[in-house]
Amino acid sequence: MATASVSGRTRLDDYDHAAVESKWRRIWEDRGDYRTQLDAPDRPFYNLMMFPYPSAEGLHVGHIIPFAGGDIFGRWRRLKGDTVFEPMGFDAFGIHSENYALKIGEHPAVVMRRAVNNFRENQLKRIGSMFDWDHQVNTADPSYYRWTQWVFLQLFKQGLAEWREGAVNWCPSCKTVLADEQVEGGKCERCHTVVETRFLRQWWLKITRYAQELLDALDTLDWSDSTKTMQRNWIGRSEGATILFDLEGCTRKDVTVYTTRPDTLYGATFLVVGADHPELEDFVPRERLGDVNAWRNRLPPVRDEPDFSVGIELGSRAVHPLTGERVPVWAAPYVLGGYGTGAIMAVPAHDERDWQFAHAHALPIVEVITGGDVAQKAYTGDGLMVHSDSFDGMPSEEGKRRVIEKLRESRRGEASVQYKLRDWLISRQRYWGPPIPIIHCPDDGPVAVPDEDLPVLLPEVDDFRPTGTGVSPLATVEEWVNVPCPKCGEPARRETDVSDTFLDSGWYFLRYPSTDFDDVAFDEERTTTWLPVDMYIGGNEHAVRHLLYSRFIMRVFHEMGMAPEPEPFTRFRAHGMLVFSGAKMSKSRGNVINPDEYIDEYGADVFRLFMMSLGPYTVGGDFSDEAIAGMPRFLHRVWRASQLASVDDAYDEPKERRRHRLIKRVDDDIAELRYNTAISFLMEFARDVDQEAAGGTGRRIDAETLLKLLAPFAPFITEELWERTGHDGSVHDRGTWPDHDAELARPQRVTVAVTVNGKRRAEIEVDAGASEDDLRRLALEQPRIVALLAGREPHDVIAVVDRIVNIVV
């Protein structure tokens, strides 16, 4: 405790962050301060942060940012009176973990056990977040993945999981199938090997059924705009038309193409079928089959830059549905067999790719929309229709509708909506994931494993390496694979693929409140109480896949009456990216900050504060080693000021106004995650109170306010000081955030600038709200202004209350 010294200065214990932080960590844990009352809570608030996938490297700052930023928000909600549930867990299954285990030659189960323990005990528990460890989840634990399997079976039983063959991306290096979104520019996102195409029977979840709903519901969500935009682009709705072309010279009678520009139909000079179209052969005259197949098998690998010289004329003809003209049919890889109908009508005059292709192959280019010079390049804008029979002169926008109408009359076309979104391929021919709980029976087909047989435990195997044959290592475990069919009892085989890690994380938020139930995945009452998540914080790298899949799963459970709302995350904020001395932080650059060293040296409070002060939370900032020095100074001030400020009952109006203004600013800033500016206000206030305390005029109430407002940011030191200054209970107690009076928070005196022709020449201090006339009068009385005007009459005097007076001469 503080003791007065002869000089009037006071000697205090030094602030020992290591001692203070370990002391309170222990007390909070023993007391169970952050164990949440999950049943019948008062004002429940579900505060979620994206859980990490444990790696041997340990947590890096990229993890800490959401954990610290999310926790500040949660602690603030708690102080504001909510019952905050803030759980944490581990995304321990998946290729990341498995690849690491392979690298070091240990079993992934062993590696993960060690990594999870390290994350939790040595790292997560140190950063001062109020995680409720009684409700942690670990996706690789049978008590969790039992329910992941159950979730899959619910989708299966709803007809939303399908076993079908499809062209899949095969990474020859990772020896597994990749989802489309794991392929970047034709290469594996993990190892950058060029991806090959293979055809396998696999499990797909039919998220495409929900494309429109998922798109529409974005409007109801309070999410970062950037995230919503990315989801919209990913779903990729486009409006256009499907148009039927008859075919001649091949076994197939007709083909439907999809276009967003039906108004350009008269400019269609050829058709292109995707080189990967599954029924490409049906478009080819018999005598050309050999040539086409030879061409197809020698296609160059997909590259970043499309090559429009690649293509082959098939020999068949297509009949233009309006003119009856015969146009050639080509195949080319620039058309995707998997999007739309897998074939297009090429309008080279008005589509850049078609233009390039036509140029490369000397195909005719016919202008049908005015506005450009199609001999030079494709014109993709709007204009008037030409060379289009009776449509000539019609604006293209109207033409889109009218051409569709015309096609409808002859049943050769209709309006159509397409989405880029594809079904979710969840099969992985790997070891480290939940086995897909299906038994394949020769008679009954794919049969669900009965609920009472869940979990389908991942068998212990010595060799868990990917086989490279397209089959999971599980297939080699004969005694595990061979089981009787649950329906008919005849010999059958288990599904040997495991599911995608995004399925694990697609429902974990539903599990947290119900981890103490082992008979259901999520308890009805708990789910109704806690879902949807009130605040979700994480990185924008998961803006599309994780968030979209989670929305899909929640939506399905809502339809089934098992979830209270269709959307899982009411509010989502993506944290910004942290750069290190101007360069993006990444393992390959070797500039990843290891938080442990900083926490050792400065303590968790300083580290949290520092990271939050670098810039706006949702934008990011530049982590520079040197700048951290300001934070210990700040906390030192708080340490001293709060123990020395002891003046009671001094109703000092300016200080009260200052205090109320501070509360309002910090409150407003935290609500919008503007932690950096909230921290600056607290620093200013701490400096003032510190100086007052040194002079014997520091007020106890100011010190208390400072500790309360700082508590979400620096939970340890504020708790210690709360105790040292004689308070009972915890500084973090629910509902103890200081109130502020809006009237008092408003300044009473303001400084108004006086400008002449927009240049500042003087300032005047007046009561807030002083009238425009008063401002004008006072401004014109200023000696500086009188001198500057030198008798001239102002042309105009503009006054804005509380802001400015501008004299125009």
Place this chain on the structure above:
RNA sequence: GCGCGGAUGGCGGAAUCGGUAGACGCGCGGGACUUAGGAUCCCGUGGGGCGACCCGUCCGAGUUCGAGUCUCGGUCCGCGCACCA
């Protein structure tokens, strides 16, 4: 290429509505305390000028009494998507 952000002192960043540009912090300069300080505290700190003043928010126009903020055009950087017809 398309979409979305961004550009402010030596550095990270502030600046509700168009109203004193540079809050807060780092760094730097000066001072205090001290045997000492790389601890702590105080003062100063956009550039130029002795000065009244002048110039300053990526560049160029514009709107306005007034623009970091709004409009148009351009440059550069970041992120996302990327042959999606």
